[in-house]
Amino acid sequence: MEMHTDKSDRDRNTRKKVAYVAVLVLIIILISVIVASLVHRKILADSSGGDAPWHRPRLPTSLAPQHYRLELKPNLEDFVFTGTVEITLYCLEPTRYILLHVNLLNITANSVFLKKLRGESLTLEDWFLYPKNEFLVLKSKKSLETGRRYVIGMKFQGDLLGDMRGFYRGFYAANATHNDRRYLAVSQFAPMDARKAFPCFDEPVMKATFDVTLVHQSEYTALGNMPIRQSEVRSEGWVVDHYYTTLRMPTYLLAFVIADFSYKEDVTGVHGNVTIRVWARRNAVTAGEVDYALSVARRVMVYYENSFKISYPLPKLDIVAVPQMRVPAMENWGLVVSHENRLLYTPKLSPVWKKEEVASMIAHELAHMWFGNLVTPVWWGGVWLKEGLATWAAVMGVDAVQPTWRAKERYFAQSLHQILPVDSSKLSHPLQLTVTGQEDVTRVYDQLSYKKAL
Numbered sequence: 001m002e003m004h005t006d007k008s009d010r011d012r013n014t015r016k017k018v019a020y021v022a023v024l025v026l027i028i029i030l031i032s033v034i035v036a037s038l039v040h041r042k043i044l045a046d047s048s049g050g051d052a053p054w055h056r057p058r059l060p061t062s063l064a065p066q067h068y069r070l071e072l073k074p075n076l077e078d079f080v081f082t083g084t085v086e087i088t089l090y091c092l093e094p095t096r097y098i099l100l101h102v103n104l105l106n107i108t109a110n111s112v113f114l115k116k117l118r119g120e121s122l123t124l125e126d127w128f129l130y131p132k133n134e135f136l137v138l139k140s141k142k143s144l145e146t147g148r149r150y151v152i153g154m155k156f157q158g159d160l161l162g163d164m165r166g167f168y169r170g171f172y173a174a175n176a177t178h179n180d181r182r183y184l185a186v187s188q189f190a191p192m193d194a195r196k197a198f199p200c201f202d203e204p205v206m207k208a209t210f211d212v213t214l215v216h217q218s219e220y221t222a223l224g225n226m227p228i229r230q231s232e233v234r235s236e237g238w239v240v241d242h243y244y245t246t247l248r249m250p251t252y253l254l255a256f257v258i259a260d261f262s263y264k265e266d267v268t269g270v271h272g273n274v275t276i277r278v279w280a281r282r283n284a285v286t287a288g289e290v291d292y293a294l295s296v297a298r299r300v301m302v303y304y305e306n307s308f309k310i311s312y313p314l315p316k317l318d319i320v321a322v323p324q325m326r327v328p329a330m331e332n333w334g335l336v337v338s339h340e341n342r343l344l345y346t347p348k349l350s351p352v353w354k355k356e357e358v359a360s361m362i363a364h365e366l367a368h369m370w371f372g373n374l375v376t377p378v379w380w381g382g383v384w385l386k387e388g389l390a391t392w393a394a395v396m397g398v399d400a401v402q403p404t405w406r407a408k409e410r411y412f413a414q415s416l417h418q419i420l421p422v423d424s425s426k427l428s429h430p431l432q433l434t435v436t437g438q439e440d441v442t443r444v445y446d447q448l449s450y451k452k453a454l
């Protein structure tokens, strides 16, 4: 205790100063903790639950796309594609935000615009990407008005990857005996990859018409959903193909193929006014490997037109066998794309079951021209409607072209008895599913959606 009673004034002063500093430091720490927690909360709120339209997984319903003008220029030497899109929108509710889908595309900075249809430009305050929901958001300075039509547009660029999604590249050996690799550009948009090829309202209910232009190197042939309206030569070996306007359709049914394939053709339809072509690698066509698919397609088309009493509404149908594809086949309207091992049939060499496989694929995809394309489930949860009906129609279609296979009787053994154990197991689920994102959609495409619905 001696030491305490013995303190000098100087000591006392020092202790006072230390106390002041300590209190000050404490206050500073307290303030910074409070500020930090506020900032932290703000970031959290912004990324996890704000009520801005881009935080919701589905597109707002304030704007409806009506028409697209789309030009794409894939380069099969450096595997980059460039494009321009203009979309006419109809405003259903006043809004300042225009949301659409984009994935893995670079938008050209100064190319984004908004204007009134046949009218003046409107100022865009800002545009930004919200990758979590694969959105591109345009913010208009003034609100868009109900009942008016507007046009948005932009230029963009993407990579032709070998990932079999969106607009992708495939390849094959043109000559098996020496290295002669050829490339092709092909699309697979279902269910949610059109947004990887061009900015769009990528939901099945958002139907619109499309004016497509494909710019390609002259050694390739380009195919779209519709026939070519006009073709012109652009500089240095580039050809520009303009296609007729499509019917109203969802983005997932749009398709493009740019390849140096050849084809065999025929006419079909009850009125004989639909041109049908089956395309594949040149040597496969020469070897007669597309002949069987062509003959099935021609007969199934007539059978469906007679059965459904609704004409196939397009003037042509192309069916293309591609070497790389993520799904066995895809029912793009007017441009069916199939994996080549589901389409090619080598006379005298392929086993007989291969014929059945080809016939089933063709009958299934052609059935979608009515069930899925003419009428479309509004959302992916209703996929069983189109898949179940196409599976059912395909049984009838195969039976019509080849009655000796007894497709209708064998359906019970091959489909029904296969699906009953699945349906009684833990794997079963209601046909109508709740779907919000890409992961859920993959779940919908299972055996139950195809076979139980039937």
Ligand SMILES: *[C@@H]1O[C@H](CO)[C@@H](O)[C@H](O)[C@H]1NC(C)=O
Binding pocket: 080, 081, 105, 106, 157, 158, 159
């Ligand atoms: C897109 O932008 C990224 C980042 O700047 C770049 O690495 C990529 O090459 C671009 N892709 C295309 C196709 O322009």
Ligand SMILES: *[C@@H]1O[C@H](CO)[C@@H](O)[C@H](O)[C@H]1NC(C)=O
Binding pocket: 175, 176, 177, 178, 283
């Ligand atoms: C494939 O290449 C070989 C060797 O170069 C050649 O003799 C043959 O004619 C080629 N076949 C075709 C179909 O081009």
Ligand SMILES: *[C@@H]1O[C@H](CO)[C@@H](O)[C@H](O)[C@H]1NC(C)=O
Binding pocket: 271, 273, 274, 311, 312, 313, 314, 315, 316
């Ligand atoms: C084919 O002809 C029929 C009967 O004239 C017509 O109803 C149908 O629209 C035509 N189809 C096409 C694609 O022109």
Ligand SMILES: [Zn+2]
Binding pocket: 364, 368, 386, 387, 390
């Ligand atoms: Zn299907």
